[in-house]
Amino acid sequence: MKRPLIMFAALGALASTAHAQGSVTLYGIIDEGLDMVTNNKGGHVYQMASSVMQGNRFGLLGSEDLGDGMKAIFTLENGFNLNSGALSQNGLMFGRQAFVGLSTRYGTVTLGRQYDSVFDYAAPLAAGQLGAGVYGAHPGDLDNSNIDYHDNNTIKYASPSFGGFKFGGTYSLGGTAGNFTNNQIWSLGASYNQGPVALGAAYLNARNPGTGMFSTSASSLPETLMTPIYSGFMSANTFQIIDFGGAYTFGPATLGVTYTNAKFMDLGSNAMPTGAKGPASGYARNSTATFNDWQVNLQYRFSTALRFLAAADYVNRNGLTEQNGQSVEGAKYLQYDASLDYSLSKRTDVYVMALYQRAIGQDSTGGAAVAAITDTTAISSNGKQFVGRVGIRHKF
Template sequence: MKKSIIAFVALGTLAGAAHAQSSVTLYGIIDEGLDMITNNKGGHVYQLASSVMQGNRFGLTGAEDLGGGMKAVFLLENGFNLNSGALSQNGLMFGRQAWVGLASQYGTVTFGRQYDSIFDYAAPLAAGQLGGGVYGAHPGDLDDSNIDYHSNSSIKYASPTFSGFKFGGTYSLGGTPGNFTNNQIWSLGAAYNQGPVALGAAYLNARNPGTGMFSTAASSLPETLMTPIYSGFMSANTFQLIDFGGSYTFGPATLGATYTNAKFMDLGSNPMPTGAKGPAGGYTTGSTATFNDVQVNFLYRITPALRLLLASDYVHRNALTDQDGKSIESAKYLQYDASLDYSLSKRTDVYVMALYQRALGDDSTGGPAVAAITDTTAISSNGKQFLARIGIRHKF
């Protein structure tokens, strides 16, 4: 009898130990606020909008210790609109992320719907991720600094961190019968964060972007995907993106800068997706639309609970010619951001933000460029737009 009791206790202890080596965590973010946006159809727009400072989400993440320093890991993450209750990411159940993989001392390999190397290594140094939110992303989120696009059916490797340095890459399987590379996306990146210095760099290459990368938009709103800043370039054969960033912290202040170079290459190689608008005759076959973006940002912790962000962004796109020989003037976008964020607790904060955007030249549709702040449906009626917001964010 005593031996049976001892055996039972031993089994219970082992079961408890096995349970302790595995974990599953439920987490989430809820963000909501009131916006005022100027110059939309001749008037101002007042609206409740969610997923601005950070995207609304709830998710499950977990790990199981397999022994020998290896773990099985997974993550399932949903996005949603707080005001309607609708799913984001085109109505997908786990549209933000859904992956499973293995982690060890040599790094982590995961499989599924994931973020690319731009987000993992370079985007954390841009204003949108530092407190500017989705509105503070570079115009149109052209360089995916605010996670508007995802990589489906992807394989990702992330290295361990070596004295502040880490690296990794992703490969998203495209492929259709007879064309293995159709819709594929691949990216590489590296970052260094040690002491006051932070650096990041990444490269991304997406084949047939109109039906691949840009069709995975984080929002289910077609106006978000088809921003006039670049909707007219969805006939490209290849989208290429290079992203660099760096920052230096001194006391309570951090000064940073980013540079991105984005190219829509071999225009006219593919049919335009439904909803995308370009010049009536399309662009000269084989031409390339190139965007250069430079941003400077400044983050200052006024108190441990109060944080100020200021940012200035400049985008330039080259001039082009349509199939009829008409010249499409180059475009310029200037954007100025400011936000003030106050933490009520470790999990809840309130914030205010203001943003002004100015557009000059011709946009991708071939018409006069209009201001188009990222992820708002209230596209400006002209080349100027101002946005102000007050919001609250809660994490659990």
């Protein structure tokens, strides 16, 4: 009897030691507020909306020390709508992130559903990530800086920091038998953050974006809600993003600039997916829709608790030709963002924000461009839209 008891005690001690070397952290964000949105079907909309300043989430973060500087890590993170209790990301259980990997002194490699390099390295310098929320993303979240679209089947590498410099990349397998490049996505990025200077740059390339990057399984919103800013370009063969950003801090103020060049290349190469609407005859084969986006943003800290953000964003898209020879005018979008955030504690803050967008020209559907502030379900009935919001955010 003594020998089995000793064996069980030894096994218990080993289990306790192994458990002590690992950890699992429960975390989350809850964001809720009241919105007023103008020019929806000729009137104003007053609505409760969640996941605006930051996306609501509930996650598990795990780490196990394997020795010699190596760790096994994982993240499982869902998104949810606080007003209905429903899962976001089209009902996926872990729609925001779901990955496992290894972390070493040479960098981190992870596998699963993950964020791309644009979000990791360039997006932190844009207004949407600085305090304007998803509504303050570049119009239509054109460069995915607010991660409306997630990458499935992704291999990611992230370097350690070298004096403030970091770099990394992702590759997402399309998973199509007999066609290795179909629906694939790859991205590269780098950033530098040292002292008052912050810089970021990233590149992304997505093949067959209508069935890959912008598909229902990848997006945070149903395809029927895809913004008219670019929904008509889902027949493209390739979607490409080049994104740069920089910021400089002086005293309590930080001045930032970003530039994004986004292209839907070789239009007409694929059938339009369900929910995406374009001109009746479609765009001329091999044409390219090019968006150039410039943003200037300013942050100012009145105190450790009170922060102000203002931003101006301008998007210009080229004119195009339909297959029937009819011309489609280019489109322009001008957006102003402002927010004031006050921290009640390290975990809870309240905020107000105001955003205005003006659209002119013809959008991707071939009709008159309408204002479409990112992720508002109340798309404007004309070229102007204003959103005002009062909200609260809690982190745990």
